[in-house]
Amino acid sequence: xxxxxxxxxxxxxxxxxxxxxxxxxxxxxxxxxxxxxxxxxxxxxxxxxxxxxxxxxxxxxxxxxxxxxxxxxxxxxxxxxxxxxxxxxxxxxxxxxxxxxxxxxxxxxxxxxxxxxxxxxxxxxxxxxxxxxxxxxxxxxxxxxxxxxxxxxxxxxxxxxxxxxxxxxxxxxxxxxxxxxxxxxxxxxxxxxxxxxxxxxxxxxxxxxxxxxxxxxxxxxxxxxxxxxxxxxxxxxxxxxxxxxxxxxxxxxxxxxxxxxxxxxxxxxxxxxxxxxxxxxxxxxxxxxxxxxxxxxxxxxxxxxxxxxxxxxxxxxxxxxxxxxxxxxxxxxxxxxxxxxxxxxxxxxxxxxxxxxxxxxxxxxxxxxxxxxxxxxxxxxxxxxxxxxxxxxxxxxxxxxxxxx
Amino acid sequence: xxxxxxxxxxxxxxxxxxxxxxxxxxxxxxxxxxxxxxxxxxxxxxxxxxxxxxxxxxxxxxxxxxxxxxxxxxxxxxxxxxxxxxxxxxxxxxxxxxxxxxxxxxxxxxxxxxxxxxxxxxxxxxxxxxxxxxxxxxxxxxxxxxxxxxxxxxxxxxxxxxxxxxxxxxxxxxxxxxxxxxxxxxxxxxxxxxxxxxxxxxxxxxxxxxxxxxxxxxxxxxxxxxxxxxxxxxxxxxxxxxxxxxxxxxxxxxxxxxxxxxxxxxxxxxxxxxxxxxxxxxxxxxxxxxxxxxxxxxxxxxxxxxxxxxxxxxxxxxxxxxxxxxxxxxxxxxxxxxxxxxxxxxxxxxxxxxxxxxxxxxxxxxxxxxxxx
Numbered sequence: 001x002x003x004x005x006x007x008x009x010x011x012x013x014x015x016x017x018x019x020x021x022x023x024x025x026x027x028x029x030x031x032x033x034x035x036x037x038x039x040x041x042x043x044x045x046x047x048x049x050x051x052x053x054x055x056x057x058x059x060x061x062x063x064x065x066x067x068x069x070x071x072x073x074x075x076x077x078x079x080x081x082x083x084x085x086x087x088x089x090x091x092x093x094x095x096x097x098x099x100x101x102x103x104x105x106x107x108x109x110x111x112x113x114x115x116x117x118x119x120x121x122x123x124x125x126x127x128x129x130x131x132x133x134x135x136x137x138x139x140x141x142x143x144x145x146x147x148x149x150x151x152x153x154x155x156x157x158x159x160x161x162x163x164x165x166x167x168x169x170x171x172x173x174x175x176x177x178x179x180x181x182x183x184x185x186x187x188x189x190x191x192x193x194x195x196x197x198x199x200x201x202x203x204x205x206x207x208x209x210x211x212x213x214x215x216x217x218x219x220x221x222x223x224x225x226x227x228x229x230x231x232x233x234x235x236x237x238x239x240x241x242x243x244x245x246x247x248x249x250x251x252x253x254x255x256x257x258x259x260x261x262x263x264x265x266x267x268x269x270x271x272x273x274x275x276x277x278x279x280x281x282x283x284x285x286x287x288x289x290x291x292x293x294x295x296x297x298x299x300x301x302x303x304x305x306x307x308x309x310x311x312x313x314x315x316x317x318x319x320x321x322x323x324x325x326x327x328x329x330x331x332x333x334x335x336x337x338x339x340x341x342x343x344x345x346x347x348x349x350x351x352x353x354x355x356x357x358x359x360x361x362x363x364x365x366x367x368x369x370x371x372x373x374x375x376x377x378x379x380x381x382x383x384x385x386x387x388x389x390x391x392x393x394x395x396x397x398x399x400x401x402x403x404x405x
Numbered sequence: 406x407x408x409x410x411x412x413x414x415x416x417x418x419x420x421x422x423x424x425x426x427x428x429x430x431x432x433x434x435x436x437x438x439x440x441x442x443x444x445x446x447x448x449x450x451x452x453x454x455x456x457x458x459x460x461x462x463x464x465x466x467x468x469x470x471x472x473x474x475x476x477x478x479x480x481x482x483x484x485x486x487x488x489x490x491x492x493x494x495x496x497x498x499x500x501x502x503x504x505x506x507x508x509x510x511x512x513x514x515x516x517x518x519x520x521x522x523x524x525x526x527x528x529x530x531x532x533x534x535x536x537x538x539x540x541x542x543x544x545x546x547x548x549x550x551x552x553x554x555x556x557x558x559x560x561x562x563x564x565x566x567x568x569x570x571x572x573x574x575x576x577x578x579x580x581x582x583x584x585x586x587x588x589x590x591x592x593x594x595x596x597x598x599x600x601x602x603x604x605x606x607x608x609x610x611x612x613x614x615x616x617x618x619x620x621x622x623x624x625x626x627x628x629x630x631x632x633x634x635x636x637x638x639x640x641x642x643x644x645x646x647x648x649x650x651x652x653x654x655x656x657x658x659x660x661x662x663x664x665x666x667x668x669x670x671x672x673x674x675x676x677x678x679x680x681x682x683x684x685x686x687x688x689x690x691x692x693x694x695x696x697x698x699x700x701x702x703x704x705x706x707x708x709x710x711x712x713x714x715x716x717x718x719x720x721x722x723x724x725x726x727x728x729x730x731x732x733x734x735x736x737x738x739x740x741x742x743x744x745x746x747x748x749x750x751x752x753x754x755x756x757x758x759x760x761x762x763x764x765x766x767x768x769x770x771x772x773x774x775x776x777x778x
Binding site for chain 1: 419420421422423486516535572660663664671672674675677679680681684685687688689691692693694695696698699702706707714717718721766769770772773776
């Protein structure tokens with residue numbers, strides 16, 4: 001165990017710093033830099049940000065695992081360099097890779113299964129945020145059991161005709177395109193009747209209806225399809241292979257392992273708040289019960305942070321993570337859930353005030369975190385689904401026969 | 406207090422074990438698999454002394470005693486993490502015997518002021534010729550050296566100690582006490598006049614404890630607060646590692662049982678209630694190993710983080726051990742509640758691990774103080 005980078009990596013860091021000094025000025029930082037929006041809506045970046053991203057891709061610092069030919073940085077896999085890039089970009093608040101399901105999912109699906117024409121048309125512009133995407137997966141009747149989806153696509157001459165409904169669609173209102181799973185072979189077994197399709201959101205017959213979540217925001221929409229006609233070549237991979245196409249991107253998933261940054265920010269902010277707030281004439285942080293709870297939460301946070309360092313080391317050594325790689329998602333969602341609750345308790349009566357209320361402690365930002373922590377628990381597979389995965393794939397328990405139906 | 410490696414110029418170069426460490430772990434694991442099955446654990450724990458000289462000598466031959474002793478004192482000069490890795494293996498196999506007290510005493514001496522005594526003791530400990538232990542606790546659940554009541558006056562020790570591991574088996578006892586200059590650590594020879602030992606019946610029969618009463622017993626000074634703090638922190642990290650090893654063993658046993666036991670015509674591992682209980686435990690246990698790794702690494706490489714992470718890791722991992730042992734027992738159903746089934750060996754070790762060197766709430770209080778909260 002050695003927690004310092006070797007000379008080779010320090011040299012890489014030096015070159016990266018020089019690049020950032022030259023290409024991302026103090027003025028850029030002041031006017032454009034900021035915390036990345038991790039949950040919530042995405043938007044098209046301005047020209048200056050895109051100009052910077054192009055330079056950073058050219059230098060091999062962004063989209064390292066996307067080939068140069070398709071607009072990526074085209075660098076060999078090196079999780080330590082990726083970690084240094086994250087650290088340094090964060091330090092000067094320079095724009096990192098675009099967030100959202102286009103760059104994180106669709107691009108890798110196209111790399112694996114797209115035609116040359118699809119790659120040419122979509123990848124570069126998606127990486128730069130010129131095309132924004134939404135994901136058409138969940139339906140009112142298809143949540144954890146996604147493969148039971150019913151929205152259908154029927155071939156009519158040289159067009160697909162799409163009818164049905166998607167829901168929980170993030171950024172549907174902003175998106176230019178949707179990648180969707182649709183039932184194209186109604187008579188096939190459920191996993192084999194699905195096709196992966198790209199849909200221009202401006203096509204007639206698509207209706208987007210935003211709805212409010214429990215936080216009070218309208219980040220999600222329902223999307224209705226009423227005889228929506230798209231060209232025959234809108235599919236990625238073969239007919240009926242959409243399930244496999246959508247799963248295959250897992251192996252392209254980036255070196256992002258259970259990011260603990262948000263939990264760390266919440267925890268540090270909560271400690272600051274506990275120092276600043278008073279209860280019955282004393283700082284909240286002096287309450288022994290609160291102190292105890294903070295250390296318990298911090299222990300879990302530290303375990304997660306050290307664990308991600310361990311996973312990074314395993315990646316760098318080419319070792320398989322197995323069970324170790326399956327637990328961060330469940331843990332990070334449980335931790336944010338418990339951090340949110342603890343923050344509410346630190347606030348005491350002030351916790352009943354809404355986000356944005358000037359009299360609320362820390363302007364109520366922890367209330368937002370508390371409410372969002374429930375969404376995080378559900379998004380991308382509920383906690384109970386994660387437990388099944390850990391038990392079955394990590395611990396070797398037999399698969400639930402129900403899942404095969 | 407965030408780990409070094411983020412935003413500080415430090416980095417994540419290598420959060421893993423070296424090849425030598427992997428080899429060491431394998432060697433110890435194999436030795437224990439061959440020489441310390443639970444049948445032997447049981448026969449040792451049912452013996453009068455709870456100490457098996459043959460088993461101990463085997464561990465000494467593997468270098469367990471010499472590992473953290475500097476080369477200049479006849480040892481191997483390894484990292485403290487190496488010793489913690491061994492502690493995990495001992496916890497996994499529920500090895501009975503005086504390892505903990507012996508290791509703590511050894512590290513107290515490693516960090517003691519230079520003296521003839523240090524030289525004499527360390528070379529004997531490294532060679533496995535002598536056995537040492539430490540006397541920390543005093544009646545009233547006093548673990549903190551600032552509150553210690555035993556006193557040394559004119560080279561004579563007086564006071565009462567409790568929960569002393571393997572006092573009767575030891576050649577030397579390292580006793581936390583105070584003199585005119587404050588708290589410190591003194592060495593008492595086995596059989597010294599004025600020392601009275603009494604065996605206590607413990608819940609964990611693989612780690613024997615005794616009480617010790619000292620009435621003007623001749624003693625020699627080992628070191629001051631630094632040395633006894635190092636002794637304490639070593640104990641905390643070793644218990645954290647032992648807890649991880651034991652908890653992992655409890656989980657492994659539950660997993661194996663869930664794949665084998667049939668009810669309602671199928672293995673019980675098919676039921677989601679069982680799956681989820683196992684998954685929750687695995688999800689918390691898997692990353693917690695890194696807590697003891699870091700605490701052990703900080704112990705000799707990042708001293709400003711050492712005491713806090715030692716306290717935090719022991720509190721967290723011993724609590725998790727308790728949960729793993731009890732969840733595993735529950736998952737085993739009736740068989741888990743029998744004396745004949747081995748699971749309670751680990752359950753009982755978790756009781757010792759949780760209480761020795763202070764309960765978890767007390768240690769979290771120390772961690773909060775050390776954070777400056």
